[in-house]
Amino acid sequence: MKSYLFLSFFIALRSFSQINPQNVTIARDRWGVPHIFAKTDPEVAYGLAYAHAEDDFKTIQLICLPAKGKLGKHLGKQGASVDYVVELLHAPELVAAEYETALSSDFKNVINGYLQGLNDYAARHPDEVLVKGVFPVTPQDYFKGVVLSLAVISGVDATLQQIYGGKVAAIDFLKATGSNAIAIHKSKTADGQAYLAINSHQPLEGPVAWYEAHLCSEEGWNILGGLFPAGATVFHGVNEHLGWAHTVNGQDKIDVYQLEINPVNKNQYRFDGQWVDLESKSVKLRVKGIPFPIIKKAYWSKYGATVVTKKGTFSIRTGANLDLRGVEQWYRMNKARTFSEFYQALTMTAIPGFNIVYADADTIFYVSNGKIPLRDPAYNWKSTLPGNTSKTLWTAYHPLKELPQYVNPAGGYLFNMNHTPFNATAPADNLKASQFDPTMGYETFDNNRSARFAELMQGTGKLDYETFKRFKYDGQLPKKLMYPIDVNPFFSLKATDYPEVSDLIETLRQWDRRTGPESKGAAVFLGIYTYLKNNLPSDNQLSAEKCAAILRLVKADFQSHFGRTDIRLGEYQKLVRGTRELPVWGLPDVITAMHSVTHQDGKLKVQAGESYIELVRFEKGKLPVIETVNCFGASNHADNPHYADQMELFLQQKTKAMTLDKTTVLKEAKRVYHPGE
Structure with a gap:
């Protein structure tokens, strides 16, 4: 019976498929990284899907399940809430309206190829399918998932939590995991090459952990980089x-409106003097362990997704669920051959957020990209808006040329570390916030990483490549700390005033602000940070007495679990993969950032931060020189030799050499095969 079901499923999927897997070559290098070769882009996309499924099919399915309304069947209530958000955001309606017309035919062919590869893998491995009925995944399913992902990028998840909670969320230290991007122009380097550091800080595992792949077709697609599970192109x-x-940016991409509800008809709201009916639909949520579907209403107003709470009825509006083309823009960026072509791809402004720091042999460029609405300046867009007038209903967006951006600044470098776009290069070359529409809501703050990078660059002449790498791997905090809560009072404590924690106070006072695994000061500071992450003072202020009280708790924790207080960071913080547990450097908001959670026996394990790193040198007329490293390995299967084989390299802050040259890849590959073999 099982073999019959498999055969039926396989036949059904093969009728959907048009790509012959024999036309696709997967070459695994010594690190297990897949290099996909084929004649056409859709065939390469097929190979990417198949190779990625071989390495991490389970996580890919976590992206596909909500689009099918089936995450609740796998994860229970938590998953069902995600299924509901897909419907709340009108993802099915957007896909139905735009799939045929908004997306180009060549890009739809790429997505078809990707899904054929994914569906073929599911057909050949039915025991790995998490929930029955998920496969085959159609292009329409896929883009419903894209809408959800781009909405989350824009902050919809946090906004919904605030609305349902009836309050603004507190500072979330862990969420601000950070990223770094650095470009150095050839005029600023000792060897005349341009340098680029691709250094996003993401969760180390899960649906938004980086996967490395090389995609190469005979149609001009030849790129090596990082993508997320279910990504059909390099991001x-x-x-x-x-x-x-890319780095995450925080300009104002999402607006919240309070609707004026009709006192005699709760399903109507006022709009330009008229009562208008709320759109509604019944969503069937299927939850693991519950034999019948749960029915929940999803509402929609002229502004967008609408939530009814005890404190009022609120609508959310963001460009992320009003445009289907985000992934196509990434594909166009992948295929660009010149800065002009790359910039043309960016004019789509379909990716709702992310800073972009760019380099080629002649040009460096930075833009704080986003799908930013054109808003009426008469309203306060930082607050909840009146949802009863067309004056607050924006319908257009700022074009790319109006966003903060730099091309080849005189200082010779560009950087972003999740801070203000108005500190992106040498001080004399920076843009000013006053030059831009204030309703865009661009960041105006710096952080520890940006402050430290500015310290490193101050007074530098031409950089050699080793100095560039040293700056990228710098693990020191700046002279003045710039966390969301002012922690500088800890360093002003006098040991004689608090003898019971005098040892920790002295350790902090002598700390050089470096965050290597041997640092005792970094261990004490991480203990402080871990406490504050979960126990922020209501006024965000730290008195000397409060600092001393926190140090007493840290000391008690260290003594309880380690039997002493002079522990090193690497004893306290671990990089954990399966049964492997190794000392690791880094703290939140250093350039080599690490964010940890409770592990076991008083230890912490890194959950997010430094993960996939790609360093590149560009010289005119030559292939880029590339080196990369991933925090664990290419496979998410514990029994695979590439499950953790990059871990030691990563911890030593070393890299592996990579190439875009097909001949070299095939010559040095450890395994070359076709999907399904």
């Missing part, structure tokens, strides 16, 4: 001509 990386890095 940031380097091709034969150019490369770019």
Whole structure:
């Protein structure tokens, strides 16, 4: 019976498929990284899906399940809430309206190829399918998942939590995991090459952990970089001509409106003096362990997704669920051969957020990218808006040329570390916030990483490549700490005033602000940070007495679990993969950032931060010189030799050499095969 079901499923999927897997070559290098070769882009996409499924099919399915309304069947209530958000955001309606017309035919062919590869893998491995009925995944399913992902990028998840909670969320230290992007122009380097650091800080595992792949077709697609599970194209990386890095930005991409509800009809709201009916639909949520579907209403107003709470009825509006083309823009960026072509791809402004730091042999460029609405300046867009007038209903967006951006600044370098776009290069070359529409809501703050990088660059002449790498791997905090809560009072404590924690106070006072695994000061500071992450003072202020009280708790914790207080960071913080547990450097908001959670026996394990790193050198007329490293390995299967084989390299802050040259890849590959073999 089982073999019959498999055969039926396989036949059904093969009728959907048009790509012959024999036309696709997967070459696994010594690190297990897949290099996909084929004649056409859709065939390469097929190979990417198949190779990635071989390495991490389970996580890919976590992206596909909500689009099918089936995450609740796998994860229970938590998953069902995600299924509901897909419907709340009108993802099915957007896909139905735009799939045929908004997306180009060549890109739809790429997505078809990707899904054929994914569906073929599911057909050949039915025991790995998490929930019955998920496969085959159609293009329409896929883009419903894209809408959800781009909405989360824009902050919809946090906004919904605030609305349902009836309050603004507190500072979330862990969420601000950070990223780094650095580009150095050839005029600023000792060897005349341009340098690019692609250094996003992401969760180390899960649906938004980086996967490394090389995609190469005979149609001009030749790129190596990082993508997320279910990504059909590289999200940031380097091709034969150019490369770019992303960091998360925080300009105002999402607005919240309070609707004026009709007192005699709760299903109506006032809009331009008229009562208008709320759109509604019944969503069937299927939850693991519950034999019948749960029915929940999803509402929609002229502004967008609408939530009814005890404190009022609120609508959310963001460009992320009003445009289907985000992934196509990434594909166009992948295929660009010149800065002009790359910039043309960016004019789509379909990716709702992310800073973009770019380099090629002649040009460096930075833009704080986003799908930013054109808003009426008469309203306060930082607050909840009146949802009863067309004056607050924006319908257009700022074009790319109006966003903060730099091309080849005189200082010779560009950087972003999740801070203000108005500190992106040498001080004399920076843009000013006053030059831009204030309703865009761009960040105006710096952080520890940006402050430290500015310290490193101050007074530098031409950089050699080793100095560039040293700056990228710098693990020191700046002279003045710039966390969301002012922790500087800890360093002003006098040991004589608090003898019971005098040892920790002295350790902090003598600390050089470096965050290597041997640092005792970094261990004490991480203990402080871990406490504050979960126990922020209501006024965000730290008195000397409060600092001393926190140090007493840290000391008690260290003594309880380690039997002493002079522990090193690497004893306290671990990089954990399966049964392996190794000392690791880094703290939140150093350039080599690490964010940890409770592990066991008083230890912490890194959950997010430094993960996939790609360093590139560009020289005119030559292939880019590339080196990369991933925090664990190419496979998410514990029994695979590439499950953790990059871990030691990563911890030593070393890299592996990579190439875009097909001949070299095939010559040095450890395994070359076709999907399904």
